[in-house]
Amino acid sequence: MKTAQDGQLQSKDLLGIEQLSRDDILLILDNAAGFKHVVTRTVKKVPTLRGKTVVNLFFENSTRTRTSFELAARRLSADVINFDVATSSVNKGESLLDTVETIEALGADYVVIRHGSSGAHQYLGRQVRASIINAGDGQHEHPTQALLDCFTIRENKGELDGLKICMVGDILHSRVARSNILAMTRLGAKVTLIGPPTLVPEGFSAMGAEICHDMNEGIRNADVVYMLRIQLERQGRSLFPSLKEYKQLYGLDPQRMRHAKQDAIIMHPGPVNFGVELSRDVMNDPRTRILDQVTNGVAARMACMYLLRGARDLEA
Ligand code: NCD
Numbered sequence: 636m637k638t639a640q641d642g643q644l645q646s647k648d649l650l651g652i653e654q655l656s657r658d659d660i661l662l663i664l665d666n667a668a669g670f671k672h673v674v675t676r677t678v679k680k681v682p683t684l685r686g687k688t689v690v691n692l693f694f695e696n697s698t699r700t701r702t703s704f705e706l707a708a709r710r711l712s713a714d715v716i717n718f719d720v721a722t723s724s725v726n727k728g729e730s731l732l733d734t735v736e737t738i739e740a741l742g743a744d745y746v747v748i749r750h751g752s753s754g755a756h757q758y759l760g761r762q763v764r765a766s767i768i769n770a771g772d773g774q775h776e777h778p779t780q781a782l783l784d785c786f787t788i789r790e791n792k793g794e795l796d797g798l799k800i801c802m803v804g805d806i807l808h809s810r811v812a813r814s815n816i817l818a819m820t821r822l823g824a825k826v827t828l829i830g831p832p833t834l835v836p837e838g839f840s841a842m843g844a845e846i847c848h849d850m851n852e853g854i855r856n857a858d859v860v861y862m863l864r865i866q867l868e869r870q871g872r873s874l875f876p877s878l879k880e881y882k883q884l885y886g887l888d889p890q891r892m893r894h895a896k897q898d899a900i901i902m903h904p905g906p907v908n909f910g911v912e913l914s915r916d917v918m919n920d921p922r923t924r925i926l927d928q929v930t931n932g933v934a935a936r937m938a939c940m941y942l943l944r945g946a947r948d949l950e951a
Contacts, residue, residue: 647945648760648767651776652817660785660818666938667786667931674710674933683941684713687744692718692734693770694725694750699905699929700770700780704747707936713745731755732762739765745940748772766945774808780904781814783935785822787928788859791900796823801854801895803829803885804863804912806839807874811904812863816842829853830885833874834865850885857895861902862887862912878911888914892922900924 644659652660673681689708693701701717708715718738725734735746747768748756753775760767771777785795792798800819806812806828816839819826826844828835840846847853854860865881875881887901901923909915917923 644942644944647764647943648756648769649778649939649943650756650760650767650769651772652778652781652814652821653776655778655818655821657821660782660821663782663935663938663942664786664789666942667782667935668790670710670937670941671786671931671934673937674930680710680712682712683937684708684711684744687711687713688716688742689713689745689747689940690716690718690738690743691770692720692738692746692748694720694748695771697749697770699932700749700777703929703932704768704770704779704936707933707940708745710933711937711940713940716743732759735759735763735765735767739763744945745943764945766940766943768939768943771810773810774813775810776814777810777904778814778818779932779936779939780811781818782939783928783932784811784815784861784902784904785818786935787902787924787931788819788824788900790927790931791924792858794822795819798824798858799827799856800824800859800861801827801829801857802844802861802863803850803853803887804834805865806830806835806863807833808866809863813842815861816844820844827853827857831875831881850891851894854891854895854899857899859900859902860887860892860895862907863904864906864908865911882911886912886914887917889916889920892917892920898922902928904928 691701705715743765745766747770749770751773753772756767756769802812816826820843827847828839828844829847829850903925907913
């Protein structure tokens, strides 16, 4: 595995947490802390990527991630193009590689891609000079989400070493869960996955996580309760009896939070299905960090773009 050296990442692409060492992750989180100062001050811009071009290419729906990447690029003074897949030649049958090569020929230095197929990013990364950044590939990985989540936890709890982090819900279909399990365990946290056996199969224990099918037991003494959306759009068939029953067994409400540590924080990557995985009043709980996650996403993505090898090489 290539690791962080001389304060920079050795790779030009950000494909997944899988490719990052613990040092790489910590390097990104340290830099994100610096960029958080930038995005929370009155003048929110730095000239780091002036003259560079970032293209957002989203084949799947997104609100937070796309806007966050756009803002991160703008805060770094890059030019940003949001490629409109719906009205593009993709609809005339142009392949993903042709599309990305065209974008690169137009001068893109970074291509941020959300695509339904895992593996697409890796392939493109080998074919083009531009930095490819994975903004979600099917059910596989969503590395920048995990980085912003670890950043948020670190901001609230200090280092992740030894923390008990529970992820609750549709682990099976969640790229957020996969990237987070990799990142959190690499940083020394104890991860417990909670949900029905159909959504939390035993195989996940191979990733170093514990599995628990009882919510009250699973979140006992948790430092972080991380809720996930039921990804109905990815489920070919119903994997639990009804949303009502799911809510009763695995939904988070103030009563259930009593089982976690008193100062446990509550997280969710969004979008939230209110009334299913979270009750509305959890949003007003002072321990909820869901909007902080959104804010921190910009800083974490700025750090990633800044640290990728291509950016530094171009800077020199
Ligand atoms: C997630 C995603 O798209 O993977 N959302 C996000 O990026 N903030 C999770 C989800 O859709 O449930």
